[in-house]
Amino acid sequence: MVSTRACESGDHGAIFKLVAAAFGRADEARIIDRLRLDGAVLVELVALEAGEIVGCLMFSRMVVRPERFIAGLGPLAVSPPLQRAGIGSALCRAGVEAIRALGAQAIVVLGHPTYYSRFGFSTDAAARLRSPYSGRPAFMALALRPGVLDTPLQLDYPPAFG
Numbered sequence: 001m002v003s004t005r006a007c008e009s010g011d012h013g014a015i016f017k018l019v020a021a022a023f024g025r026a027d028e029a030r031i032i033d034r035l036r037l038d039g040a041v042l043v044e045l046v047a048l049e050a051g052e053i054v055g056c057l058m059f060s061r062m063v064v065r066p067e068r069f070i071a072g073l074g075p076l077a078v079s080p081p082l083q084r085a086g087i088g089s090a091l092c093r094a095g096v097e098a099i100r101a102l103g104a105q106a107i108v109v110l111g112h113p114t115y116y117s118r119f120g121f122s123t124d125a126a127a128r129l130r131s132p133y134s135g136r137p138a139f140m141a142l143a144l145r146p147g148v149l150d151t152p153l154q155l156d157y158p159p160a161f162g
Helices: 008-022 027-039 087-104 113-117
Strands: 002-006 039-047 052-061 061-064 069-079 106-111 139-143 155-156
Touching: 002 008, 002 087, 008 027, 008 052, 027 039, 027 052, 039 069, 039 087, 052 087, 052 106, 069 113, 113 139
Parallel strands: 069 106
Antiparallel strands: 002 039, 039 052, 052 069, 061 155, 106 139
16 A cells, blocks of 8 residues: 655655666766755655655746746656556545645656546646746646636746756
């Protein structure tokens, strides 16, 4: 049985190893470390199975003009042997609800369209967002409040993603 909870500082080493294994490189794990260091993290969750961290998900604050409270989803990682077992989905559902509870108006993600569309993300919702990823099929958004994405917005990712 998998459970989710907020990340604790003692989880950081296990998360680094998990993310590096899931992505086959340490780049995304270093992004997580930098987001923490920069104070850009809004929500960080882990998934546990038998007391072991088997997945993690982070949301960070996007820089938006005109100002809106928009969160960026990612990285999301699941231990390679446990991928496609619903752990990522459980983290996404819990994360969206946690971000909604913080009062975020929308969420953006750069990820696999088929996967993230099941949570309500779409390229249509991201159509008026200007970012380095605009127009890519992987750049999607989810409005958490009606109308928040109906006007053009400039969106920048935190420096850790650079």
